Amino acid sequence: MQRNLTAGSLVGIYAKLSQAWQTQNSLLCVGLDPEMAFLPEHLLESSTPYFDFCSAIVDATAPYVCAFKPQFAHFAAAGRETELAEVLNYIHARYPHLVTILDAKRGDIGSTATYYAKEAYERYGADAVTLSPYLGYESVAPYLAYAERGLVVLCRTSNPDSNWLQNDPADTEPVFARVARRVAEWNAQGQCMLVAGATYPEELGSIRQLVGNMPLLVPGIGAQGGDLVAVLQHGLDPQGTGLIISSSRGILYAAAANGERVTADFAQYAANAAAALRDEINKNRDTT
Amino acid sequence: MQRNLTAGSLVGIYAKLSQAWQTQNSLLCVGLDPEMAFLPEHLLESSTPYFDFCSAIVDATAPYVCAFKPQFAHFAAAGRETELAEVLNYIHARYPHLVTILDAKRGDIGSTATYYAKEAYERYGADAVTLSPYLGYESVAPYLAYAERGLVVLCRTSNPDSNWLQNDPADTEPVFARVARRVAEWNAQGQCMLVAGATYPEELGSIRQLVGNMPLLVPGIGAQGGDLVAVLQHGLDPQGTGLIISSSRGILYAAAANGERVTADFAQYAANAAAALRDEINKNRDTT
Numbered sequence: 001m002q003r004n005l006t007a008g009s010l011v012g013i014y015a016k017l018s019q020a021w022q023t024q025n026s027l028l029c030v031g032l033d034p035e036m037a038f039l040p041e042h043l044l045e046s047s048t049p050y051f052d053f054c055s056a057i058v059d060a061t062a063p064y065v066c067a068f069k070p071q072f073a074h075f076a077a078a079g080r081e082t083e084l085a086e087v088l089n090y091i092h093a094r095y096p097h098l099v100t101i102l103d104a105k106r107g108d109i110g111s112t113a114t115y116y117a118k119e120a121y122e123r124y125g126a127d128a129v130t131l132s133p134y135l136g137y138e139s140v141a142p143y144l145a146y147a148e149r150g151l152v153v154l155c156r157t158s159n160p161d162s163n164w165l166q167n168d169p170a171d172t173e174p175v176f177a178r179v180a181r182r183v184a185e186w187n188a189q190g191q192c193m194l195v196a197g198a199t200y201p202e203e204l205g206s207i208r209q210l211v212g213n214m215p216l217l218v219p220g221i222g223a224q225g226g227d228l229v230a231v232l233q234h235g236l237d238p239q240g241t242g243l244i245i246s247s248s249r250g251i252l253y254a255a256a257a258n259g260e261r262v263t264a265d266f267a268q269y270a271a272n273a274a275a276a277l278r279d280e281i282n283k284n285r286d287t288t
Numbered sequence: 289m290q291r292n293l294t295a296g297s298l299v300g301i302y303a304k305l306s307q308a309w310q311t312q313n314s315l316l317c318v319g320l321d322p323e324m325a326f327l328p329e330h331l332l333e334s335s336t337p338y339f340d341f342c343s344a345i346v347d348a349t350a351p352y353v354c355a356f357k358p359q360f361a362h363f364a365a366a367g368r369e370t371e372l373a374e375v376l377n378y379i380h381a382r383y384p385h386l387v388t389i390l391d392a393k394r395g396d397i398g399s400t401a402t403y404y405a406k407e408a409y410e411r412y413g414a415d416a417v418t419l420s421p422y423l424g425y426e427s428v429a430p431y432l433a434y435a436e437r438g439l440v441v442l443c444r445t446s447n448p449d450s451n452w453l454q455n456d457p458a459d460t461e462p463v464f465a466r467v468a469r470r471v472a473e474w475n476a477q478g479q480c481m482l483v484a485g486a487t488y489p490e491e492l493g494s495i496r497q498l499v500g501n502m503p504l505l506v507p508g509i510g511a512q513g514g515d516l517v518a519v520l521q522h523g524l525d526p527q528g529t530g531l532i533i534s535s536s537r538g539i540l541y542a543a544a545a546n547g548e549r550v551t552a553d554f555a556q557y558a559a560n561a562a563a564a565l566r567d568e569i570n571k572n573r574d575t576t
Contacts, residue, residue, distance in 0.1 A: 035399065079411060105394070162424040
């Protein structure tokens with residue numbers, strides 16, 4: 001089951017991601033969050049509606065992205081783990097140059113963490129997986145053992161009630177900064193990334209100061225109101241890369257108004273939305 | 289799929305747990321962490337080895353416990369979600385008075401958290417699920433919406449490298465104490481519990497001070513070296529309950545020396561180990 005990421009000069013997740021940024025000329029990541037209520041009518045009869053939907057989104061948006069981020073809970077709540085694995089296989093087979101990030105936010109220790117790593121990297125074959133930092137190093141070590149895979153640790157999340165834990169002004173050093181420093185220490189093999197929400201661009205900037213060129217996964221553009229221009233100003237690395245800017249609903253369900261089922265031409269709408277966001281990012285990359 | 293926990297005077301997770309503590313005269317929880325490498329030879333040919341193993345453990349240890357805690361990753365890494373659901377169904381059907389805690393340590397926001405709650409409570413039918421606090425209230429609210437189910441939030445974990453995040457002496461108030469206070473605020477309906485590791489009994493005591501009678505799930509007895517007597521001294525509520533003391537390997541694999549496959553009589557060994565630990569807890573409950 002273990003995939004070999006070594007192909008030509010590509011070795012390891014940083015190399016794969018860097019190459020995807022360059023060859024795709026894109027920092028955009030499309031989040032794959034399928035929801036039965038929003039799928040087009042014609043897929044409701046399928047035995048694999050989530051795979052059908054996601055693979056169509058992948059084909060439509062692949063030209064415009066550096067990465068795809070399938071979200072675990074959306075599949076798991078519906079008992080559709082097999083389709084999740086098939087979506088990842090589909091991306092790896094057709095678009096081996098694009099990075100896959102399994103968004104599962106795992107966080108446990110010991111043998112349990114070892115099994116979560118095995119699930120993400122072997123069962124699903126993901127290039128990278130999202131993790132919680134709450135339990136510290138013991139919850140990260142089993143993932144680091146997969147030298148060519150990546151791990152994306154929550155640092156500063158985009159939602160407002162994370163403040164009291166992640167950024168309490170009473171702390172000598174806020175927790176998000178402690179997390180950034182620790183993850184940088186754990187990064188001997190070039191595997192680590194951090195989640196830094198677009199809704200807190202200045203804190204994203206201080207994370208960038210703490211971790212050098214470490215890639216940052218940035219949710220919160222779109223519905224959550226993150227400021228794209230500020231994110232780019234504070235977060236780009238000296239090469240004009242370093243960010244994986246994630247959008248899910250704004251692309252997946254671009255064919256429908258809020259809360260409605262998408263139409264049969266959802267993939268074309270998704271492609272247009274992805275192209276537009278990629279271009280908006282690039283326009284602001286050039287001017288910063 | 290949604291189970292009704294209302295039976296007689298039982299309403300909600302606190303009532304169910306309280307009744308289990310009393311009628312079972314036990315604070316013991318058996319963690320169900322199946323691993324292929326440790327299963328008895330005769331189960332290796334089964335198409336459902338994890339279910340066979342766990343259901344035998346459940347039958348053998350049910351007289352001595354208040355709760356069972358199936359661990360998600362152990363099943364998921366092997367693609368055995370169906371067996372996980374069957375284990376939970378088995379417990380609910382045969383031992384409806386015992387509490388089930390799905391140990392999954394979920395932590396996400398928005399629609400994703402809603403899907404994780406649906407997975408834990410509807411797909412798997414668990415009475416309670418473990419969660420990470422890192423993202424704050426938005427990551428807990430969807431679980432609170434299931435008024436009769438429980439949520440067990442990580443507060444002070446048992447492993448050493450959690451200190452820099454959970455209990456940094458430079459913090460005005462350590463993160464674990466902030467978590468305890470917040471979770472107490474969220475607990476309007478009597479659904480919340482906290483994880484407090486046995487390896488830090490004094491911090492467990494300060495959590496008890498902060499949250500009144502809120503139930504605490506206590507890992508870290510056994511291999512991790514937690515001090516049972518100190519846990520009871522610091523953690524019992526005025527009724528001599530309030531703790532769910534969890535043990536996994538020390539019971540599941542009692543029939544084998546460290547790292548070996550268990551023998552065919554594993555269930556009897558597990559029963560003996562569970563009875564002994566239940567008795568050791570009760571002996572020290574009486575004298576504190």
